Amino acid sequence: MRQVLDIFTVAAVSAGALFFLVGTVGLLRFPDPLTRLHALTKADNLGLGLVVLGLLPQAEGFLAGVKLVAVWLLAQLAGATVTQLVARAVRRGGPPA
Amino acid sequence: MSTGFALDAGLVLDAGLAALVLAVAVGAIVAGTAFAAVVGFVTYGLLLALVWVRLAAVDVALTEAAIGSGVTGAVLIAAAARLRPAEARSAAERPGVPLRLAAAVLSALVAAGLAMLVLLPSAPAPSLGPAAAVHLPELAIGNPVTAVLLAYRAIDTLLEKIVLLLALLGVWSLAPDRFWGGAPGQPHAAQQDGALALLARLLPPVGIVVGVYILWVGAVAPGGAFQGGAILAAMWILVMIAGLRDAPATGGRRVRLLLVVGPAVFLAVGLAGFVVADGFLAYPASYAKPLIIAIEVVLTLSIAVILGLLASGPPGRERQR
Amino acid sequence: MSAETLYGLCAAALVGLGLFGSIVDPQPLRKILAFNLLGGGVFLLFGVIARRGAAAGMAADPVPQAMVITGIVVAFSATALAVTLLLRLFETTGQATLRTGAPARPDPDSDRAGS
């Protein structure tokens, strides 16, 4: 059982890390702010989500698991808000400069 | 300590992290615009929080995450945006080459001196850890950092709260006279920003729970009054920025009482030590823990209000009576 | 090389960088920023010292850690005060510079008189 969980952790965390890679590449390679934003948020939320998912079996106790999920939810909320706000700032005729 | 591979992986991580911190710092110094520099600084604070975890100082990591990166970053970003019109002009006043060169040499010398000291073997490194550990049972406090802050070196913490209050009064003192006692900043227009308003509705309840948890856990694990207070302050700032709640009048009776209640209770307990224990800031045996927790609770309240108002700036509106 | 040493060297470099920035950068806001970088380096040095002082079952000496927490609070207060001063200066003069050109009155005896 332990081993199965460990394998799950390794798989999920690896996949998560990969999404971070994807996000970074998108941020670096995509041509304009809006597409970059798109790449970034999709990737880092999925990445973080998979990492959290992978860590859940390793969590010691219920509270620790809840905290992990809470971290992910908060990051999701922050990410979504930031995307909205930044996208609007970009659309409003470019960033205020 | 763990096996060879883990140690190596850890060391590689540490080396990368150190390099990253340096790179971000260099970026913040050389960045073309103040805004880029400030965003660099925000990431610097974030990376430092990771470093603190690597250095087994999670209490500090919490503080850095809340203050170093979070609230300080918000203050600096807002300032950079406001100051943009003046930037080109003040950036043009670069000092001459001789001064820059002299500063570079001086800074390099200081850095080299410090690096030399870091590399010099100084075994065994002195530590007050054992001394701090010996007295933890007397205080019934599990987190040694909390014990240092509220017992062994409590006078520092007390004076530092006065520093915070004076900094806030200093910020207020910059307001025009007619605004004295009024609320900071301009009233924010009713928010059309759905996303921001949503965030400001959803986040604070969670944030308050987290802040209280961090405060409460501080007695036995990393956390405590300052970290908890900083999180609460951040939530309050968010609500104010989003325009859901207006900043309070700085002259209001309740605000003033909230500001001073923490330090005042701390001071009062400290003075009571003259009577019921052996001296200023001494806690009577077996009452240490409840007293420390009581102090922390009121301190958290005051810290949250002070930090929130510090970030809000000087009064900018006339006081409604 | 141990992690503490690595971070110690990092702290030394940060101090140098911060010092350099706070001396040469003409923009007050970036001086404030450099001061914060410098402060971060100093705090990091405390952290290294704390880690080296791991003893008695503690992963790090708590005393320097407590000092860093105090220091971070003070640094934040300083930043808030300095930024407010700067913004106020900007509001009154429309500039954000420390060169006291004193727009209100010609001031022959400002601090630069003799230097």
Next chain:
Amino acid sequence: MAEFLVGAAGFVLAMVALGLVRLLRGPADADRLMAAQLLGSGGIATLLLLAGGAGVPAAVDAALTLALLAAFASVAFVRSAPGADPAEPDSTEPR
């Protein structure tokens, strides 16, 4: 498992660090903020992995704090941009 988690932490950190190029290059301020945001998420993931891998459970609390404040920089940016506030405070001197 611990080694793997620490290694993964390092990998995630390295990935998001690459994104910092955007921080320096921009070109828009929004790009810089995005880089910071990515580093924020990566930092949170790193902390969580370290909490498991290096045996510092309290690091999760630090991650929790970071997650709470993750949107702060962007919110400050959006709200302090010109046009966000209805009026600039006027510049009358005290007295």
Next chain:
Amino acid sequence: MPPAVTLASAATAGGFLLVLAIILPAAGVLLALAFGRHAERIALLLMPAGFAIAIAILADVWHSQASLVAVMGGWAPPLGIALRADGLSAMMLVTTALVICAVGLFARGDFGMPAGGGEARAPLVFWTMLMGVWSALNAIWLGRDLFNLYVALELLTFSAVPLVCLDGRAETLAAALRYLLFALVGSVLYLLGVALFYGAYGTLDIGLLAGRVRAEPVVWVSAALMTAGLLAKTALFPLHLWLPPAHAGAPAAASAVLSALVVKGSFFLAVRLWFDVLPGLPGVPAAQALGTLGAAAIIFGSVLALRQERLKLLIAYSTIAQIGYLFLLFPLSTGAAAAGIWGSVAWTGGVYQLVSHAIAKAAMFMAAGLIGEALGHDRIAGLGGIGRALPMTIFAFGLGGMSLMGLPPSGGFVAKLMLLTASVTEGQWWWAVVILLGGLLAAAYVFRVLAPALAGADEPLRLCARVSRRREAVVLALAVGALLLGLLPLRPSELLQIGRPAAPTAIMR
């Protein structure tokens, strides 16, 4: 690790006085913030109490001929923090109390709360910051822990900076910002040294450190960093740029506090560092370097003071010069021939300069404030006839000036005479030249003010405001105090030796 409790850190019976000296003004800060419209009353009520505490500490130290010690929370150093009042601390406590109380009486005219009973900005800020300065300074005079002293130093900075820009003019805002930046970098450098000391010796208690420090790189680096930071905060040449606009731009009562007391806080820490933490280390080159900077400050500050058009700037530049004298203390009492620092003429002379300049400079700034109030400006060229209008004030200014010049029988005379004697007996005659030259320059700039002030006006003098007799009397009383200081010499030199190591010669070399 050596035993935690040493004899030197055992608390003494009067220790609670030390706590009160710091806590009473701190409580004043809290009360003033909570009950804003009573801020002035709170401050004025606390002043006699604070003064009495300072006197009580002085009396206790003098009576027992030993230091007073308080151990915070019963936690002995190195884990905990101790406060200690030696003779020097006691002297500084009383000087501070004297100047603060005088400034308080003086400031009632400028910073009274409005009649309506509401709270107003400037008075609340002034009185609260005054309490803050007092608390911070007392913490500095009494502190025995380098990090505790860092907190005290920051407390001082945060109470001093807002005083500079109380009037909100653009120049004072810029001056305050520059002052703040200098001060912040200064204290961070100090903090860096603190970190190094802790890393090397595992304690920050001054007494314990003194027993542990050895001549090794870490000590030199941290001493250099701390000294550099403290010099920036003390405005020693060439780190003085921030001082003149800051001190000249502040309201007179605030200038008095800033110039008389605030810059002395960081100087005092430099003295503590070199004489208490590192007494056993031969610091001759460092001492000569500090002395050289001091000498440069004397000449440079005096010459610039001579060239000023405005009275307050003149006084501010004279502060830079007078700070220079303080630093002559270093080469003259750590010099090769110094046998027994604490009894040495230079040590006593330096401390005398500290005290007499504090009192004289406070009086002079307040006098300048009254003059400015009466005339509506402070241009030196326009002072004609003011001597007839404000005789007490001009007399007070002159008495303060005597102390700056070093004319007998002022306190400044005793101080400068002692420094002069020391430089001759130590065979370091070059300092004597600087001291004499500084005295001449001081005479020149003081007379540049007094000459027009005492001369008749070209046209009848029109005063903008009536100056209160009471405030004039306060200024004069303080100036007379600076003068009288010269008449009670020698006793303080005994006081200054209380709490000093018994046989300083043994560890000197």
